[in-house]
């Protein structure tokens with residue numbers, strides 16, 4: 001069953017709730033203007049940054065946990081190409097997982113990566129889950145969860 005996740009507050013809405021809902025497009029929890037469709041259920045952790053991008057990979061929404069995780073004010077991320085804005089790198093990948101997700105319309109889960117938080121010189125380790133959008137506008141959702149390597 002499809003699940004919709006609010007990029008702003010990470011609230012989950014099931015497809016059934018959505019079709020009977022009073023707000024057919026937006027988030028019933030925080031009122032944000034749209035929710036992102038997932039083919040399978042997904043729970044964003046408290047420190048999972050949800051970043052919505054358009055099909056050119058430009059940031060549309062730096063939502064749930066994005067500011068505390070990345071240190072960037074949302075206004076400085078919007079419109080930026082997501083990999084460049086966060087210095088996202090996927091050292092273990094043989095390709096660009098974001099490009100793969102966009103091109104093939106597939107989810108790319110649990111990708112080890114590094115990103116550069118605002119104001120810090122050292123990159124931070126994280127895991128990225130990348131979800132393609134299923135609507136006509138295309139685009140994708142990047143869920144970035146910092147990890148501490150022990």
Ligand SMILES: [Zn+2]
Nearest residue numbers: 006009027030
């Ligand atoms: Zn919401």
